[in-house]
Amino acid sequence: LINAYLGDMSFFDSANNGMELIKKEFGAITHVIETGNDMTKWQPALEDLSMGEWDVIVVLSPAMVEILEEVAPRYPDKKYILCDASVNYESGKYSNVYSMQYKQNEASFLGGVLAALVTNSDLPLANSSNIIGFLGGTDTPVINDFLVGYVEGAQYIDPNIKVAISYVGNFYDAAKGKELTLSQFNLGSDIVFNVAGGAGLGALEAAKEAKRYAMGVDADQAMLFKDSDPEKANLILTSVLKRVDMSLYRAIDLLLKGELKWGEAEALGLKEGAVGLAKNEFYEKLVPEDIKNKIENIEKEIIEGNIEVKSALTMDTHEINQMRNKVKP
Numbered sequence: 001l002i003n004a005y006l007g008d009m010s011f012f013d014s015a016n017n018g019m020e021l022i023k024k025e026f027g028a029i030t031h032v033i034e035t036g037n038d039m040t041k042w043q044p045a046l047e048d049l050s051m052g053e054w055d056v057i058v059v060l061s062p063a064m065v066e067i068l069e070e071v072a073p074r075y076p077d078k079k080y081i082l083c084d085a086s087v088n089y090e091s092g093k094y095s096n097v098y099s100m101q102y103k104q105n106e107a108s109f110l111g112g113v114l115a116a117l118v119t120n121s122d123l124p125l126a127n128s129s130n131i132i133g134f135l136g137g138t139d140t141p142v143i144n145d146f147l148v149g150y151v152e153g154a155q156y157i158d159p160n161i162k163v164a165i166s167y168v169g170n171f172y173d174a175a176k177g178k179e180l181t182l183s184q185f186n187l188g189s190d191i192v193f194n195v196a197g198g199a200g201l202g203a204l205e206a207a208k209e210a211k212r213y214a215m216g217v218d219a220d221q222a223m224l225f226k227d228s229d230p231e232k233a234n235l236i237l238t239s240v241l242k243r244v245d246m247s248l249y250r251a252i253d254l255l256l257k258g259e260l261k262w263g264e265a266e267a268l269g270l271k272e273g274a275v276g277l278a279k280n281e282f283y284e285k286l287v288p289e290d291i292k293n294k295i296e297n298i299e300k301e302i303i304e305g306n307i308e309v310k311s312a313l314t315m316d317t318h319e320i321n322q323m324r325n326k327v328k329p
Helices: 011-026 039-051 062-074 104-119 141-157 174-187 197-210 244-256 281-286 289-303 317-327
Strands: 056-060 079-083 097-102 131-136 162-167 191-195 213-218 236-242 265-268 275-277
Touching: 011 056, 011 213, 011 244, 039 056, 039 062, 056 062, 056 244, 062 079, 079 244, 097 244, 104 131, 104 141, 104 191, 104 213, 104 236, 104 275, 104 289, 131 141, 131 174, 131 197, 141 162, 141 191, 141 317, 162 174, 162 317, 174 191, 174 197, 191 197, 191 236, 197 213, 236 281, 275 289
Parallel strands: 056 079, 079 097, 097 265, 131 162, 131 191, 191 213, 213 236
Antiparallel strands: 236 275
C-alpha cells in the first residue's frame, strides 16, 4: 500500500522495486495500490486490502502507524509488514504485525562525514564557508534521525562545522524543496543532503542550478539521472540508502522459511546491509581516495560498535532543538 504516489525516485519507488523483486524471485502474486496524498483515503484502502484475498499486506511509513494499529486487530487472519516504523507492541494486540525500522542515523553519520570532508577539501565546487545543508520533508522523528546522524558525522570530522537546516513540510512539493535548497546554497552551503522524498527532487535541481554538490536519499539517486540528466548526476556525490527494496525481500524470504518474527519490531542498520552509502561510478569518480578510505574505516567502526551514533528516536524535542541551534550558521 503506497500512501502517496510512485515516482518519488526515493522511498516509495524503492518499496515498489522490492515488490517487483519478490514477484520475480518467489513467484508471488503482488499488487501495488497508490492512494495519493489524500490522507482520508489511506484507511479505506487498507480496509479494502484487508477484506481481500491477500495473505500479506505491506504498509509503508510512520504516517500509517495509527491506521494500522486500528485495522490490524480486526483482521487477525491477515499478516501485515510495517516498513520504516513500529506499532506499539506493549498493548499486546499486534501479533499479526512485523515491524521493520531502519538505523538511518548510521548511514547518515557516514553522509555527514562525507559532507564535512568535502566542504573542507579542494574539490572544485567546495568553498571555505564550513557550512553544509540538510533538507527534510517533515519535522518528524524518522526524518530527524537522518539529521542527528548527519550532524554527528559532520561534527566527528569538524566540531565547529555549521549545518543549514530546512523542512519542506511535506514530501511532494519539489518547487519549495528547490527554493529552500537554493537559500541554503546562498547562505554558503556547498553540499546539501535531501531527505524529502519527491520534494527532495527540487534540492537536486537546485544543486544543478547553483552548481553545488548534493546527496540523495533512500535510492541511488545519481544513477537515476545518469542518462536523463548527466549534469545533475555528476553533482550527486552519494546517496544515503535506505534499502526498503532489499529489506522487504529479506522479510518475505524469512516468512517463507518460517522465520519472520511476527509480533515484533526489528531495527536494521549497516551491519544488516539495510542502510549505507551509494558507492557508484559517480562516488568512485568524484570523491577523493583519502575521503573514501576515511569513510570506509568509520563504517567498520560503527559496524563493530566502536562508534555509537545517537538517534532522534530516543531524543526529546528539546534535545533536538538544542542540537539544531548549536549548528545553526
